[in-house]
Amino acid sequence: MATVAGALKQTRLGISGRVGGWIFYGVPLVAFLVLILPRLFLNPGFFLQILVFGVTDGAVLALIALGYTMVYGIIELINFAHGDIFTLGGFIGVLIFSLIGIVPGKDLNLGFLTLFVVIGVMAVTMAINGGINVLIERVAYRPLRHQPRLAPLITAVGMSFILEGLMFIWKGPNFIQSPDLLPGGHFTVLAANVDYRSIVLIAAALVLVVLLTLFIERTKLGKAMRATAQDRDAAQLMGIDINRTISATFFIGAALAAAGGILYGFYLHNFRFDTGFITGLFAFTAAVLGGIGNIRGAALGALLIGLIRAFNDGYGRSEWSDVLIFAILVYVLVFRPTGLLGMQVPEK
Amino acid sequence: MSVAVAARRRFSKVDWRDPNTLTYVGLGFLALIYPTLVYLINPDQGPALVSQAADAGVFVVMALGLNVVVGFAGLLDLGYAAFFAIGAYTYGMLASGQLALSPIGHEVHLPFWVLLFVAVLVAATCGAILGAPTLRLRGDYLAIVTLGFGEIVPRVFRNLSQFTGGVNAISAIDAPVLPYWIDGPWDGGASFAVVQNLKFTAGEPTAYYVLMVLIIVAVVVVIRNAQRSRIGRAWMAVREDEVAAEAMGVNTVNIKLLAFAIGASVSGFAGCYFGAKLSTVSPENFTFLVSVTILLMVTLGGMGNIPGAIVGALVIYFVQYKLLSDLPHWVAAGAGALNLSQHATNVATDYATRLNFVIFGLILAVTMLLRPQGLLPSRVRAQELQRGTTDESVFDAAAT
Numbered sequence: 065m066a067t068v069a070g071a072l073k074q075t076r077l078g079i080s081g082r083v084g085g086w087i088f089y090g091v092p093l094v095a096f097l098v099l100i101l102p103r104l105f106l107n108p109g110f111f112l113q114i115l116v117f118g119v120t121d122g123a124v125l126a127l128i129a130l131g132y133t134m135v136y137g138i139i140e141l142i143n144f145a146h147g148d149i150f151t152l153g154g155f156i157g158v159l160i161f162s163l164i165g166i167v168p169g170k171d172l173n174l175g176f177l178t179l180f181v182v183i184g185v186m187a188v189t190m191a192i193n194g195g196i197n198v199l200i201e202r203v204a205y206r207p208l209r210h211q212p213r214l215a216p217l218i219t220a221v222g223m224s225f226i227l228e229g230l231m232f233i234w235k236g237p238n239f240i241q242s243p244d245l246l247p248g249g250h251f252t253v254l255a256a257n258v259d260y261r262s263i264v265l266i267a268a269a270l271v272l273v274v275l276l277t278l279f280i281e282r283t284k285l286g287k288a289m290r291a292t293a294q295d296r297d298a299a300q301l302m303g304i305d306i307n308r309t310i311s312a313t314f315f316i317g318a319a320l321a322a323a324g325g326i327l328y329g330f331y332l333h334n335f336r337f338d339t340g341f342i343t344g345l346f347a348f349t350a351a352v353l354g355g356i357g358n359i360r361g362a363a364l365g366a367l368l369i370g371l372i373r374a375f376n377d378g379y380g381r382s383e384w385s386d387v388l389i390f391a392i393l394v395y396v397l398v399f400r401p402t403g404l405l406g407m408q409v410p411e412k
Numbered sequence: 413m414s415v416a417v418a419a420r421r422r423f424s425k426v427d428w429r430d431p432n433t434l435t436y437v438g439l440g441f442l443a444l445i446y447p448t449l450v451y452l453i454n455p456d457q458g459p460a461l462v463s464q465a466a467d468a469g470v471f472v473v474m475a476l477g478l479n480v481v482v483g484f485a486g487l488l489d490l491g492y493a494a495f496f497a498i499g500a501y502t503y504g505m506l507a508s509g510q511l512a513l514s515p516i517g518h519e520v521h522l523p524f525w526v527l528l529f530v531a532v533l534v535a536a537t538c539g540a541i542l543g544a545p546t547l548r549l550r551g552d553y554l555a556i557v558t559l560g561f562g563e564i565v566p567r568v569f570r571n572l573s574q575f576t577g578g579v580n581a582i583s584a585i586d587a588p589v590l591p592y593w594i595d596g597p598w599d600g601g602a603s604f605a606v607v608q609n610l611k612f613t614a615g616e617p618t619a620y621y622v623l624m625v626l627i628i629v630a631v632v633v634v635i636r637n638a639q640r641s642r643i644g645r646a647w648m649a650v651r652e653d654e655v656a657a658e659a660m661g662v663n664t665v666n667i668k669l670l671a672f673a674i675g676a677s678v679s680g681f682a683g684c685y686f687g688a689k690l691s692t693v694s695p696e697n698f699t700f701l702v703s704v705t706i707l708l709m710v711t712l713g714g715m716g717n718i719p720g721a722i723v724g725a726l727v728i729y730f731v732q733y734k735l736l737s738d739l740p741h742w743v744a745a746g747a748g749a750l751n752l753s754q755h756a757t758n759v760a761t762d763y764a765t766r767l768n769f770v771i772f773g774l775i776l777a778v779t780m781l782l783r784p785q786g787l788l789p790s791r792v793r794a795q796e797l798q799r800g801t802t803d804e805s806v807f808d809a810a811a812t
Contacts, residue, residue, distance in 0.1 A: 142552050144559075204777055212651075215780050217488050217555055218711055221704060222776030229769025236766065341700070345563065348556055383571050390560040397553060398545040 088399040100375055109255030114378040115371070120262040120331065122370025123269035127324030128347035129354070129362040130276060131317030137293045137357030138313045139209070144220040145200065146321060147344015148227035151337065153193040153322025154242065154329045155231055160185050161243050168241040168333070178245050186326055190319035197318030198311045206307070224341075231337035239336045242329025265327055272323055273363050276316065280359060285312055293357065342386065346373075349393040355403030364404060431788060435719035443625050447618060463617035468729040469624035470686050475709040475725035476631050476718065477678025482707065483716035483793065484639060485671035486651030487547075488555040491562025492706050495676040497698035498538055499531040499683020501569055504582040504693035506530070514575045524588035528684050535680025536673045543672040548665055554672075562703050566695040581694030587612040588623070588688050612688075620689050627685065628722075631678060636718055638674070647671055648792065701772075705732065708772055711779050714786030716793035723788055728775075736771070740764045 104111045128150050135143045161167070164185070204223050208216040246261035280286035288309045291299040300306050328343075329335060350369040354361025369389060376385045396403060426433055446465060451458040474496060481489045505511055505520070506527055512519040522530070546557045569576045576582060589612070612619045638644055646667045649657035658664050687693045705728060713724020743764040747757035779786065785794035 140552070142556055204781065207781055211784065212486065213552060214482070214486055214488055214715075215784055217552060218707065219777050219780045221490065221707070222773045222778075222780065225704065225769050225773030226777065227773075229767070229771070229773055232769055233763060233766045236762070342563065345556075345560055349560075352556075383567075386567055387564050387571075390564045393560055394542075394545065394557060397549060397557065401549050401553075 084399045088396075091395075099379070103379060110378070112254055112256035112258075114374045116256065116258050116262050117378070118371035118374030119367065120265050120370070121374060122350075122367035123266045124324050124328050124331065125343070125347050125350055125370050126273060126363045126366035127269055127320045127327070128344060129350040129366045130273070130359060131321045132344075132348050133351040133354070133356055133358060133362040134289075134313050134317050136351070138289060138310060139205070140213075141205065141216050141220065142348070143317075144217075144344075145223040145227055146317065147340035147342075147347065148224050148231070149193060149197055149318045149340070150321040150325050150328075150344060150347075151231060151335060151340035152196065152227055152325070153189055153318070154325030154335055154339075155235065155240070156192055156322065157185060157189045157326035157329060158240060158242050160188055166243045166245070168243045182245050182326075186323055189326060190322045193322035193325075194315035194319040197314045201311060201314040206310075228337050228341070235337060237336065239334040241334050242326075242332075244330050244333060246330045261331065265331055268323070268327060272320060273359075276320065277359055279316075285309070289313055346389055349389055349396075352393060352401075353396050353403055355405040358403065358405050361403055361405035432717065432719045435723060435788060439719070439722060443628075447621060459617055462621050464733070466617055466620040466624045466689060467733075468726060469621075469628055470682050470689075471706065471709060471729050472628055472722050472725040473624075473631055473682040473685075474679055474706045475713065475721040476628070476635055477675045477682070478706050479710045479713075479716065479718065479721040480635060480638075480647075480671050480678070481675035482710050483714075483721070483790070484644065484647040484651070485668055486647075487668060487672060488552070488707075489558045489672070489675060490555050490700075490703055490707070491558035491560070491565070492675070492679055493698040493700070493702035494558075494562045494565035495535040495539060495679035496683040496686070496702065497565050497569060497695070498535045499680030500687035500693045500697070501576060501582070501683075502531040502534050502680070503527050503684040503687040504585050505576065507586040507688070508582055508584055510577060510582045511575070513577070516575075521586055524586070524684075524688055528681060531680040531684035532677040535683070536677035539673040539676025540669060543669050547668045547672065559700075562698075562700055566698045570695040576695075579695065581692055581696075583692040585687055585691045585693065587691065590619075624685070627681070631681070632718060632722075635674075635678075639718070643667065643670065701768075704772060704776070708776055712775060712786055714788040714790060714793070715784075717786070717788055717790035720786050720788035720790065724786065727787075731771070732768070736768055739767070 128146065131146050131149070132143060135141060135146070164181070166181070200223055204219050205216050208219060244261075246264055248260070250257040250259045252258070280289060288299070288304045289312065291302065291304055292306055292309045296306060299309075325335075325340075328339075346369055347366065350365035351362045352365070353368060354363070354365030369392070372392065373385050373389060376382065376388055380388075428434070447458075447462050450461040454461065474492065478489060478492050481487050481492075503524070506522045507520070507524065509519045511517075542557065542561055543554070546554050570578050573579070612623075639647075646657065646662045649660065649662055650664050650667055654664055686697075690697075706725075709725040709728045710721050711724070712728060713722070714720025740761045744757055744761045747760050752760070
């Protein structure tokens with residue numbers, strides 16, 4: 065046993081340095097050049113089509129990954145419940161839409177008003193979802209902040225189960241339909257149909273990510289978040305209200321997840337209580353790939369994961385996509401645990 | 413004479429006020445009389461109840477194994493069912509007609525007793541391969557990697573349908589056969605056999621029950637000895653303060669890897685037994701719910717305490733497979749007694765079947781919040797979990 069572990073340790077040490085960097089970038093590059101690039105020339109239309117799917121998928125994923133990365137950055141907790149917070153956002157969105165009379169299949173034709181309705185509903189959903197996440201943090205994670213690390217992790221798994229269970233009781237095991245308020249139609253580039261809906265979705269995600277970046281970098285609360293993430297004790301000594309800052313982080317994370325949930329519903333039309341479980345796992349992989357704790361990294365990682373999944377679905381066999389993405393998680397952890405853009409968590 | 417003296421000395425050293433001793437004795441006694449008891453009380457249901465007890469034993473074994481990972485070494489393994497699946501599929505593929513349908517094109521029927529150890533080896537190898545890269549990183553990465561692993565392994569078994577039968581599952585797996593020197597080559601009139609009529613058949617589950625009890629005893633002895641040895645102290649040191657442990661000369665990566673691999677191998681062991689008892693192995697048997705159920709057993713019972721894990725496993729098994737599965741019938745009966753309409757009865761029964769997730773989540777979260785040391789705490793672990801609230805510096809040093 066010891067010799068096996070010793071041998072593995074040696075290999076591990078051998079691949080983490082410069083050689084590791086070569087492997088980390090080299091293997092995907094070679095895979096891209098050999099497996100993907102030739103198809104661009106064989107059938108550029110199909111390639112472009114897949115690209116659009118991948119970027120759209122990545123945009124939704126980014127909204128979830130940001131929540132993981134922010135929470136991990138500030139209190140070093142893998143918030144297992146975050147994937148379910150995403151599903152909950154979608155559920156609440158569908159509920160609010162149905163309350164104001166927008167149900168799937170009904171043709172409303174609101175015209176330009178749609179934009180305002182969607183933004184309004186999205187804002188309300190984001191606020192409710194954010195509030196729920198703040199409540200979860202207050203009840204389940206805050207009392208355990210000074211316990212051994214295992215305690216909040218297990219509680220997070222418990223919260224994930226509670227959320228899934230509540231949604232299961234609420235809607236049962238069937239998929240629920242979401243209304244679709246994205247514009248129809250498409251334009252054609254190189255024989256590829258680019259839907260307007262994809263463009264809108266990507267734009268919406270992009271706006272949210274840019275807003276978040278501005279918020280973190282320009283506002284006082286954003287500064288407090290960065291300070292708390294860097295050194296909680298020192299931040300407290302500087303007069304920052306730690307609890308309020310952490311609550312704000314959970315609020316923003318859940319709000320973005322709710323936006324992601326609504327957009328996911330628009331785009332794929334249906335989801336059910338456990339949709340967020342595997343989606344959350346992908347989002348976490350994206351956050352690790354980009355460098356956990358790093359906002360831009362999470363967005364970049366999500367984009368890449370979305371593309372990889374789309375390429376595998378398009379050119380490979382889709383039932384292996386989950387396995388591939390998980391393999392990427394392990395691959396990143398082996399060769400470059402800090403991710404593409406570098407980890408931003410406190411060095412204690 | 414010396415044996416008797418030694419036994420008496422050993423016996424006089426036992427601390428009878430220790431709750432753990434009482435639990436061991438109580439559980440041992442219960443395990444001995446259980447089959448007789450159920451046949452006496454409820455002869456019709458006797459075989460079914462004994463069979464259920466053997467199934468509960470599978471979870472006891474897994475809880476014991478996960479307790480090594482979570483309780484002793486303080487690592488969170490959320491994909492424990494994956495190793496269970498690996499063990500079960502190892503047995504299923506190497507002891508059935510399944511491989512005749514695969515590209516290999518030839519049936520393999522290895523004996524159960526050999527495959528028990530093959531399954532352990534395979535599971536431990538998978539654990540080491542998965543753990544080696546991730547255990548060098550912070551502990552919580554292991555949680556997410558094992559979570560992913562737990563999701564992937566059943567999918568791999570489902571996707572590789574030409575080898576594993578995919579969604580159709582492997583069925584008609586061989587039952588274990590006792591070696592001749594126990595069962596006797598004089599099958600039928602087995603007058604010379606050590607044990608008579610102890611057959612591994614579905615209708616007569618006593619043999620499975622006996623085997624399960626023996627497996628549990630063996631696992632408890634091995635794990636308890638590991639815990640009380642140098643390895644166990646190293647686990648404790650790593651769990652409490654990894655930096656200090658490393659400074660004291662503990663090879664933290666290897667010791668964590670050892671805990672992880674032992675946990676994986678125990679799960680593989682349980683999986684092999686599970687495949688043999690059920691005689692069918694399907695990817696649906698190894699979902700995330702199973703991993704969380706086992707985590708729940710360890711957490712509720714008391715992390716780091718062997719009798720705690722056993723009791724937790726039995727309690728949760730009872731809750732899940734007895735209370736929660738009977739609840740819809742009770743609700744239906746209650747609704748019938750209240751003369752509710754058919755529709756209302758159906759709705760109420762439907763909701764009763766959906767409580768599973770919430771109850772599990774609540775038990776996990778509430779245990780961690782209110783009684784993190786569990787029902788039957790280990791003394792060391794209880795102090796650790798309570799002291800953490802007042803002594804921040806310990807947490808900060810350990811968090812590096």
